[in-house]
Amino acid sequence: MNDGNAFIRCSKLTxxxxxxxxxxxxxxxxxxxIERGSFVSLMGPxxxxxxxxxxxxxxxxxxxxxxxxxxxxxxxxxxxxxxxxWRAHEVGIIFQSYNLVPVLTAYENVELPLLLHSMTxxxxxxxxxxxxxxxxxxxxxxxxxxxxxxxxxxxxxxxRAIVAEPPLLxxxxxxxxxxxxxxxMVLDLLSELNRVHGRTIVMVxxxxxxxxxxxxxxxxxxxxxxxxTSAGGAH
Amino acid sequence: xxxxxxxxAIRNLGRSPKRLLLVIGGSALVCTLVLGxxxxxxxxxxxxxxxxxxxxxxVVGSGSExxxxxxxxxxxxxxxxxxxxxxxxxxxxxxxxSSEIHTAMPVSLxxxxxxxxxxxxxxxxxxxxxxxxxxxxxxxxxxxxxxxSDEVAAGxxxxxxxxxxxxxxxxxxxxxxxxxxxxxxxxxxxxxxEFWMRLDRLAxxxxxxxxxxxxxxxxxxxxxxxxxxxxxxxDLESIAMTEHAYFxxxxxxxxxxxxxxxxxxxxxxxxxxxxxVNAMYAAFxxxxxxxxxxxxxxxxxxxxxxxxxxxxxxxxxxxxxVACVIGLALLDGVAIRFSMGSFGLxxxxxxxxxxxxxxxxxxxxxxxxxxxxxxxxPIPSALRS
Amino acid sequence: MLTAFLFALTLALSEPPxxxxxxxxxxxxxxxxxxxxxxxxxxxxxxxxxxxxxFEAKIGGRAEPFVKNRASFMVADRALKSCDEIEGDTCGKPxxxxxxxxxxxxxxxxxxxxxxxSGKLLKCDAxxxxxxxxxxxxVVEGVVASVDDKGNCTVDAKxxxxxxxxxxx
Ligand SMILES: Nc1ncnc2c1ncn2[C@@H]1O[C@H](COP(=O)(O)OP(=O)(O)OP(=O)(O)O)[C@@H](O)[C@H]1O
Ligand SMILES: [Mg+2]
Numbered sequence: 013m014n015d016g017n018a019f020i021r022c023s024k025l026t027x028x029x030x031x032x033x034x035x036x037x038x039x040x041x042x043x044x045x046i047e048r049g050s051f052v053s054l055m056g057p058x059x060x061x062x063x064x065x066x067x068x069x070x071x072x073x074x075x076x077x078x079x080x081x082x083x084x085x086x087x088x089x090x091x092x093x094x095x096x097x098w099r100a101h102e103v104g105i106i107f108q109s110y111n112l113v114p115v116l117t118a119y120e121n122v123e124l125p126l127l128l129h130s131m132t133x134x135x136x137x138x139x140x141x142x143x144x145x146x147x148x149x150x151x152x153x154x155x156x157x158x159x160x161x162x163x164x165x166x167x168x169x170x171x172r173a174i175v176a177e178p179p180l181l182x183x184x185x186x187x188x189x190x191x192x193x194x195x196x197m198v199l200d201l202l203s204e205l206n207r208v209h210g211r212t213i214v215m216v217x218x219x220x221x222x223x224x225x226x227x228x229x230x231x232x233x234x235x236x237x238x239x240x241t242s243a244g245g246a247h
Numbered sequence: 248x249x250x251x252x253x254x255x256a257i258r259n260l261g262r263s264p265k266r267l268l269l270v271i272g273g274s275a276l277v278c279t280l281v282l283g284x285x286x287x288x289x290x291x292x293x294x295x296x297x298x299x300x301x302x303x304x305x306v307v308g309s310g311s312e313x314x315x316x317x318x319x320x321x322x323x324x325x326x327x328x329x330x331x332x333x334x335x336x337x338x339x340x341x342x343x344x345s346s347e348i349h350t351a352m353p354v355s356l357x358x359x360x361x362x363x364x365x366x367x368x369x370x371x372x373x374x375x376x377x378x379x380x381x382x383x384x385x386x387x388x389x390x391x392x393x394x395x396s397d398e399v400a401a402g403x404x405x406x407x408x409x410x411x412x413x414x415x416x417x418x419x420x421x422x423x424x425x426x427x428x429x430x431x432x433x434x435x436x437x438x439x440x441e442f443w444m445r446l447d448r449l450a451x452x453x454x455x456x457x458x459x460x461x462x463x464x465x466x467x468x469x470x471x472x473x474x475x476x477x478x479x480x481x482d483l484e485s486i487a488m489t490e491h492a493y494f495x496x497x498x499x500x501x502x503x504x505x506x507x508x509x510x511x512x513x514x515x516x517x518x519x520x521x522x523x524v525n526a527m528y529a530a531f532x533x534x535x536x537x538x539x540x541x542x543x544x545x546x547x548x549x550x551x552x553x554x555x556x557x558x559x560x561x562x563x564x565x566x567x568x569v570a571c572v573i574g575l576a577l578l579d580g581v582a583i584r585f586s587m588g589s590f591g592l593x594x595x596x597x598x599x600x601x602x603x604x605x606x607x608x609x610x611x612x613x614x615x616x617x618x619x620x621x622x623x624x625p626i627p628s629a630l631r632s
Numbered sequence: 633m634l635t636a637f638l639f640a641l642t643l644a645l646s647e648p649p650x651x652x653x654x655x656x657x658x659x660x661x662x663x664x665x666x667x668x669x670x671x672x673x674x675x676x677x678x679x680x681x682x683x684x685x686x687f688e689a690k691i692g693g694r695a696e697p698f699v700k701n702r703a704s705f706m707v708a709d710r711a712l713k714s715c716d717e718i719e720g721d722t723c724g725k726p727x728x729x730x731x732x733x734x735x736x737x738x739x740x741x742x743x744x745x746x747x748x749x750s751g752k753l754l755k756c757d758a759x760x761x762x763x764x765x766x767x768x769x770x771v772v773e774g775v776v777a778s779v780d781d782k783g784n785c786t787v788d789a790k791x792x793x794x795x796x797x798x799x800x801x
Binding site for chain 1: 249250252255259262537541542543544545546547548625626627630
Binding site for chain 2: 701702704706737741742753778780783785
């Protein structure tokens with residue numbers, strides 16, 4: 013099971029959904045290894061199972077069969093509560109539609125994940141300020157999401173994803189709702205987090221230009237990994 | 248266990264002012280009704296307690312323990328009791344023994360257009376010794392009716408039951424005009440809502456040859472002495488208890504009514520419950536994706552449920568606070584009148600507490616459907632919605 | 633401090649007991665059934681105040697035959713049937729003789745009381761004492777305290793024999 017030292021290891025990973033008597037199998041017998049510190053883009057047609065794979069890696073969906081290891085954790089064998097605790101420490105998730113909490117300010121949104129850690133208010137403040145600085149939004153800390161542009165919202169979401177300093181970042185079409193300029197900024201940020209801070213990043217995208225920023229581009233089709241090409245990501 | 252900030256729950260309340268108002272309004276309705284029915288219960292209890300003295304013996308016909316209005320005892324009962332039981336309180340050299348008739352009769356203003364649907368009001372036939380056994384009674388205005396006269400005295404709540412009546416006006420009782428020559432008060436007791444006329448006049452008016460009850464101030468005698476007396480006098484066919492015990496069992500007798508009031512209140516308020524729960528459900532359902540996000544961040548379902556419960560409880564308790572204000576401002580002391588007298592709604596600590604508890608309960612239970620909806624959904628589905 | 637507390641406690645506990653509450657002297661209850669007992673209704677018809685009488689009766693006559701806190705209770709003539717003697721009756725309080733007319737009750741009930749040396753009614757319950765209970769059959773030896781033509785009759789009991797409760801077969 014633990015051959016090699018890849019960070020993410022899927023073997024014969026299968027996900028089956030049941031819709032009435034109908035069986036939908038977005039992922040079938042998928043084998044995949046992702047090294048620590050790599051920036052992987054995941055492309056494929058709509059319905060090919062990209063989000064499903066990302067959700068499995070994020071520990072928010074349950075494996076039907078096969079194995080899924082991330083570091084030393086066997087996600088397929090963990091309970092709902094164990095997965096929740098694991099997520100709080102090990103993963104940062106970035107959504108296509110930002111998913112900020114509308115009643116909380118940018119600062120409070122970023123602070124949320126830290127509430128799951130044992131930290132003093134001071135420690136939290138330092139982390140939140142650092143994260144907001146990373147996404148260049150220190151001056152918007154007191155703004156509510158509705159007072160921010162889409163690109164700014166997504167940058168707050170990125171700050172929220174990195175504030176607890178998880179080794180793994182997962183992004184599902186993070187630039188899908190953004191204009192080109194904002195998208196570039198978000199991609200720059202992700203590249204920087206990968207290069208400078210050594211975060212492992214898996215990013216689902218439809219945009220070839222975005223995929224180009226990753227070192228490795230994976231293509232999913234009908235639940236199968238078609239090919240893994242080395243993208244031009246290394247600058 | 249890591250919880251969501253309290254602030255989050257509170258700020259969520261402000262997300263949809265319309266829904267918040269619905270929840271608070273629904274809860275306020277429910278809590279007001281609960282408060283009202285408990286106030287009803289408490290008011291009745293208080294009136295019963297205030298009306299019946301533990302230091303009075305209450306003698307009624309056996310078999311009529313539950314309603315003095317149905318009781319019939321020989322007119323001689325009082326004098327025999329006075330002569331037979333030692334130690335009764337004395338007034339002006341006489342044992343404090345009051346023979347009375349209690350009867351509910353329609354009372355209307357003379358010249359009233361429709362005397363027919365006049366409400367029944369308790370009319371009490373009394374002798375001056377009544378004041379020795381009913382120290383709660385005070386004459387406020389005018390004078391007491393004279394023996395054999397067509398005169399009555401009235402409690403303020405009795406006047407309220409006969410619109411237009413006042414000191415000096417004439418009321419028709421059993422078709423006979425009586426002049427109101429006095430107004431008395433006995434606050435907090437059933438007597439506050441009665442008409443009093445002289446015993447002989449009421450016996451004559453109702454063509455009775457029996458009285459309803461004898462009330463004796465015990466003095467140094469004990470209720471056992473009076474009980475032993477009534478027991479040994481088979482011919483009087485009467486039984487004795489303390490006046491306090493009589494009213495206590497009367498309150499007991501009305502327990503089903505009080506329950507009915509409470510049940511009715513709950514039934515009526517179920518509309519408020521449904522409206523409130525529905526609004527809360529809608530409020531939470533619109534946040535399914537947010538709840539999914541919080542779970543994705545690593546918050547436990549327990550933490551999220553706790554936050555939702557805090558939110559709904561705060562909203563519902565605001566409703567019960569509104570209910571408490573309404574209760575104190577509008578309901579407290581409102582007179583409930585019925586044939587045997589009247590009592591005021593008592594908005595006391597226990598009815599306020601009941602309203603608060605109803606709010607808390609509503610908050611706890613009302614959040615459950617929404618919590619079930621939000622937290623049974625798999626996270627990926629929640630995130631996609 | 634503690635000793636003071638203990639002292640106070642001792643004081644509180646050793647408070648002089650209130651004058652022993654009155655009770656029915658054990659001597660009132662006798663083991664042998666007195667002979668030649670009359671009926672309760674005979675006593676009502678044929679005696680006057682001060683007469684010594686011996687009669688048999690059954691405790692009952694109303695829902696609460698025993699006066700609370702007083703050694704006084706109502707008895708009924710054995711000729712009357714209490715509800716438990718009536719086939720198929722499911723009366724909750726079979727000693728109330730609810731099936732009898734008021735007239736027959738008046739003619740067949742009387743009060744038995746136990747007085748102290750000065751003739752004062754004892755201030756204690758008789759219910760449950762030495763087998764006295766609703767529906768118990770007793771033979772009373774006593775003195776007629778009062779009787780009138782209105783149906784009232786009270787007997788001061790000097791001796792009471794309580795028929796042992798028949799074992800239910
Ligand atoms: N909860 C579910 N129940 C049933 N079927 C599901 C569920 N989630 C996903 N699917 C199905 O699984 C397949 C893969 O879905 P998935 O969301 O992973 O696709 P995707 O590659 O992310 O597509 P897109 O590019 O449109 O986001 C689809 O056919 C989808 O309908
Ligand atoms: Mg997708």
